[in-house]
Amino acid sequence: MSREALTTIVSRALTDSEYRSQLLSDPDAALQDYDLSEAEAQMIRNLSSDAFDELTMDLESRQSKSGFLGGISLMGEKDTVDMDSVLNLMMNKYGPGGS
Numbered sequence: 001m002s003r004e005a006l007t008t009i010v011s012r013a014l015t016d017s018e019y020r021s022q023l024l025s026d027p028d029a030a031l032q033d034y035d036l037s038e039a040e041a042q043m044i045r046n047l048s049s050d051a052f053d054e055l056t057m058d059l060e061s062r063q064s065k066s067g068f069l070g071g072i073s074l075m076g077e078k079d080t081v082d083m084d085s086v087l088n089l090m091m092n093k094y095g096p097g098g099s
Helices: 003-016 017-025 026-029 036-047 050-068 083-094
Strands: 074-075 078-083
Touching: 003 036, 003 050, 003 083, 017 026, 017 050, 026 036, 036 083, 074 083, 078 083
Parallel strands: none
Antiparallel strands: 074 078
8 A cells, every 4th residue: 555645645635625626526637646556546536525524524523532633634734633544544434345
């Protein structure tokens, strides 16, 4: 898994609305500068706007339950979450075998 590339892509999509729009409308262009396996690229291509909204809500829920802050910004670049949690949620929900 290209964990570093996935981390960058997902954190950027969660915090940069223009990149997120490009990722949703033209994923090949949005992913061209990242070293991903075909399976990883396909997983990202399959994400919808609703998936990003759901990831954000799941992360905010986990964050409020744990009180943990640390990795990327979700709201106004002040609150942050652990990127391992982001990638684990994404792989579990949207990766091979996910929903």
